[in-house]
Amino acid sequence: MAAKHDVQDLGTVSLKLPDGQELELPLLKDAAGNRFLDVRKLQPTYNIDELAEQGDFTDSCYALLHGELPTAAQKQEFITDLTQHTMVHEQLIQFYKGFRHDAHPMAIMVGVTGALSAFYANASDIGDPEMRQLSCMRLIAKMPTLAAIAYKTAKGQPIVYPRNDLSYAENFLHMMFSVPTERYEVDPLLSRALEIILILHMDHEQNASTSTVRVAGSSQANPFACIASGIAALWGPAHGGANEAVLRMLKDIGSRDKIPEAVKRAKDKNDSFRLMGFGHRVYKTYDPRAKIMKQVCDQVLEHVGIKDELLEVAMELEHVATSDEYFVKRGLYPNVDFYSGIVLRAMGIPVSMYTVLFAVARTVGWVAQWKEMAEEPLQKISRPRQVNSAAHFSWHKDPCP
Ligand SMILES: CC(C)(COP(=O)(O)OP(=O)(O)OC[C@H]1O[C@@H](n2cnc3c(N)ncnc32)[C@H](O)[C@@H]1OP(=O)(O)O)[C@@H](O)C(=O)NCCC(=O)NCCS
Known part of the structure; x- marks a missing residue:
């Protein structure tokens, strides 16, 4: 959680879940960073069975690229x-x-x-x-x-x-x-x-x-x-x-x-x-x-x-x-x-x-x-860390006989 003095309470915003349920969530000013989620920026979600049964290739393709289903004009374009x-x-x-x-x-x-x-x-x-x-x-x-x-x-x-x-x-x-x-x-x-x-x-x-x-x-x-x-x-x-x-x-x-x-x-x-x-x-x-x-x-x-x-x-x-x-x-x-x-x-x-x-x-x-x-x-190169479990050997200058 952010320290109290960092943020201002601006009331609530409602978030509609895929099952139709609505949640009232606090809207905080100046709350930014990787520990916060701005619900206003969330993209809509679609059920895969609805997409497959009612939509076509273009609908799903457009939704994946643009975050939402296309209008008729957007689809044609x-x-x-x-x-x-x-x-x-x-x-x-x-x-x-x-x-x-x-x-x-x-x-x-x-x-x-x-x-x-x-x-x-x-x-x-x-x-x-x-x-x-x-x-x-x-x-x-x-x-x-x-x-x-x-x-x-x-x-x-x-x-x-x-x-x-x-x-x-x-x-x-x-x-x-x-x-x-x-x-x-x-x-x-x-x-x-x-x-x-x-x-x-x-x-x-x-x-x-x-x-x-x-x-x-x-x-x-x-x-x-x-x-x-x-x-x-x-x-x-x-x-x-x-x-x-x-x-x-x-x-x-x-x-x-x-x-x-x-x-x-x-x-x-x-x-x-x-x-x-x-x-x-x-x-x-x-x-x-x-x-x-x-x-x-x-x-x-x-x-x-x-x-x-x-x-x-x-x-x-x-x-x-x-x-x-x-x-x-x-x-x-x-x-x-x-x-x-x-x-x-x-x-x-x-x-x-x-x-x-x-x-x-x-x-x-x-x-x-x-x-x-x-x-x-923020562009970051992917770089998983390696845990080295090998034993350490010291380097001997003299070659082995
Ligand atoms: C997909 C898959 C890799 C997932 O593996 P996972 O989540 O790591 O599951 P695990 O390898 O830990 O297996 C869990 C248990 O089920 C068993 N198991 C998993 N898939 C199995 C299969 N296809 N046939 C027989 N036994 C299987 C494992 O032996 C293990 O048994 P245990 O708990 O007694 O040791 C694995 O199910 C699999 O190899 N399936 C066949 C290949 C396949 O269809 N891949 C496409 C995935 S979309």
Whole structure:
């Protein structure tokens, strides 16, 4: 608390909480510093399920960048602005040819996103607010293009340029699946499912990749290079790579009769095997995003009507694990990656692209958090302290015999 003589009581201000409850809080003049919170500067919060069910990609994207949902005019302006940046420099496309044919698309994404910092060297001027905003828009707009080119290169198909008359999700599906020989119609249910996946994966407080972007950005590095560092951190199976790991695990399990054995292994402390897509560092209960993702999953599976044994294994595994005492006691529920992997498979997206899609979505959160940090009046480089537990040795001048 501040000393009494520092502040003046100016009455109260009311704060409306997301559940509708209103709080009357004291308003103090001259109360500033890191031990105070000026409630007048708090930004509105939105429920993720409302955003996913009622909003679209642009709403969530705008809200993350600007702190509140857009008006109709702001939304239109934002879409126009974003679509101006969907193409990438033709020379960047040459970079893809330098990778081995079997390169993982995440390896390609780390490389080409980092390479963009050479195309936008002036983005390093992070003190310029217009340049910061431009970098954010460029990154969000170009990420699906970069991802789709990675896929087309691996497939040996000609790359497909973005179409600005399509929505963000529709355009991504178009660049992934359209070929010059046939007319491609985007399936509205699948593009909406993809849009919900993107919204649910956009941001999630200080996860490993977002913290990595912030640490890299704290040195005032070029933002395109910072986002490349985020992609690297996202890649691992304990983070964004989990959706890919889920499908690989389901393939290894192979059939429903092998599920009890897999569950037994996951519970065995002498076995490093874990059920991928189960558990979360923060949520020790049902992940709210997973609830929405499960609904999308059910809709997509019904829509595509594919008889796929792997998807049946997934549904059975979900049932067995969620009724097993080991998982219930530890609060291990299917997370968002469990269902998103299944939806992406049903949509025909190859496993190696799952984490890439996550990176496309999370770019919005990364740039929003990077921008927020760059706008802080106090710029401090991130520098965790190291505790050295090594023994100290004294230096002997005489060499050992
Ligand atoms: C996400 C994850 C890294 C969170 O880890 P965490 O919060 O550090 O949890 P812990 O590693 O401390 O695990 C707590 C307990 O649950 C067990 N556990 C956690 N996740 C498990 C899983 N997926 N399968 C089996 N057991 C699991 C641990 O063995 C531990 O058991 P114990 O208390 O008997 O030792 C972890 O749950 C995991 O590896 N999940 C699979 C990968 C995944 O889906 N990642 C995406 C997250 S969005």
